Amino acid sequence: MSDKIEKDKKRNGRPRKNAGEKRSKNITVKYQNLEYRGLKRRANNANIPLAEYIRQASIHAKITPRLSEEENNMVRSLIGISVNLNQLTKFINSRGTEMYQSEIDTIITTINGIIKTFKK
Numbered sequence: 454m455s456d457k458i459e460k461d462k463k464r465n466g467r468p469r470k471n472a473g474e475k476r477s478k479n480i481t482v483k484y485q486n487l488e489y490r491g492l493k494r495r496a497n498n499a500n501i502p503l504a505e506y507i508r509q510a511s512i513h514a515k516i517t518p519r520l521s522e523e524e525n526n527m528v529r530s531l532i533g534i535s536v537n538l539n540q541l542t543k544f545i546n547s548r549g550t551e552m553y554q555s556e557i558d559t560i561i562t563t564i565n566g567i568i569k570t571f572k573k
Contacts, residue, residue: 492506527567527570527571530567531567534563534564534567538560541553541556541557545557
């Protein structure tokens with residue numbers, strides 16, 4: 454009879470979580486004091502605990518990947534074009550623009566094409 458009384462007795466505290474609801478993986482991240490205070494302030498402004506704020510931020514954040522090799526090559530091309538364009542501009546300003554309009558149009562078209570690929 455004492456076993457039945459103990460089974461009927463309510464447990465104190467919150468109910469146990471199911472296996473799928475438990476969080477079992479830890480990640481250690483170190484912050485500088487200024488970074489930590491900023492995170493703490495934003496968590497307080499959101500009125501949620503710091504751990505929950507970091508969890509939500511890490512799961513829902515949009516990460517911008519680094520440039521691919523192709524994009525790096527495009528950036529190098531743009532830099533080279535900008536150097537050439539600067540030299541051409543100095544040359545044209547000293548002589549007049551009418552004679553070099555086709556070269557200018559070609560450079561502008563090339564630059565616009567590269568910019569369009571970055572906007573995709």
